Amino acid sequence: MKIVIDTHTHSVASGHAYSTISEIAMAARKRRLKGFVITEHGPALQGFPHVYYFGNINILPLKLHNVRLYRGVELNIMDSSGEVDLNHRYLRPLDFVMAGLHEACFLPQSESENTAALTAAIANPFVDAISHPGNPEFPVNYETVVRAAVSAGKALEINNSSFRVRKGSEANCRTIVRLAKRYGALLCCGSDAHFAADAGNFKYALELIHEEGIHADQVINSSVARFEYFSSCRKQARLGAC
Numbered sequence: 001m002k003i004v005i006d007t008h009t010h011s012v013a014s015g016h017a018y019s020t021i022s023e024i025a026m027a028a029r030k031r032r033l034k035g036f037v038i039t040e041h042g043p044a045l046q047g048f049p050h051v052y053y054f055g056n057i058n059i060l061p062l063k064l065h066n067v068r069l070y071r072g073v074e075l076n077i078m079d080s081s082g083e084v085d086l087n088h089r090y091l092r093p094l095d096f097v098m099a100g101l102h103e104a105c106f107l108p109q110s111e112s113e114n115t116a117a118l119t120a121a122i123a124n125p126f127v128d129a130i131s132h133p134g135n136p137e138f139p140v141n142y143e144t145v146v147r148a149a150v151s152a153g154k155a156l157e158i159n160n161s162s163f164r165v166r167k168g169s170e171a172n173c174r175t176i177v178r179l180a181k182r183y184g185a186l187l188c189c190g191s192d193a194h195f196a197a198d199a200g201n202f203k204y205a206l207e208l209i210h211e212e213g214i215h216a217d218q219v220i221n222s223s224v225a226r227f228e229y230f231s232s233c234r235k236q237a238r239l240g241a242c
């Protein structure tokens with residue numbers, strides 16, 4: 001299986017990343033990706049883009065340096081009710097809406113509170129996928145999270161950067177992948193690149209997925225058609241929820 005679209009990248013607009021969108025596109029082309037999603041953080045974190053960034057996102061070209069550029073976001077989950085930090089009207093036109101737990105917006109709590117936050121975000125009709133659910137800073141009940149994702153048709157990310165920067169993620173990611181295989185959950189592989197050279201780097205995530213025998217059908221960014229089908233279904237659902 002190949003990953004052809006990177007569903008998780010950050011540019012200088014995120015405040016703590018170091019490459020432009022154009023540089024990420026060139027790096028994606030070098031790695032022979034078909035496309036990438038630009039997923040800046042939601043505005044609740046200090047230094048992150050103003051909401052005007054998302055209001056203006058349609059000016060971005062659909063193709064850049066011969067790779068497809070998809071418009072996305074990585075929202076912050078704000079509380080255990082699954083509240084996120086961007087108004088629905090900015091989320092409606094996006095191609096891919098991820099939400100994740102970040103310490104600056106949601107302090108790690110008990111396993112049941114963290115699990116409630118993730119399952120509520122999964123149930124949020126404006127959210128398509130959960131970023132880095134394997135983060136050991138936020139202990140969760142993976143059985144509950146994976147089953148919630150299956151019933152809502154949402155994707156769980158196997159985040160390649162987690163293997164390096166979120167120590168202890170590997171065992172959690174393996175648990176997620178095994179449960180995803182058992183229950184048929186959708187997965188996505190994201191680099192979480194904060195520098196262009198890391199865009200399209202799925203080394204550890206992909207090794208894990210291969211080791212556990214996950215079929216390409218379950219990985220939404222293993223083909224352009226799979227990703228675009230998932231994205232268009234989710235867009236329709238977001239429109240229906242307005």
Ligand SMILES: [Zn+2]
Pocket residue numbers: 074100102131132
């Ligand atoms: Zn994140």
Ligand SMILES: [Zn+2]
Pocket residue numbers: 008010074131192
């Ligand atoms: Zn990220």
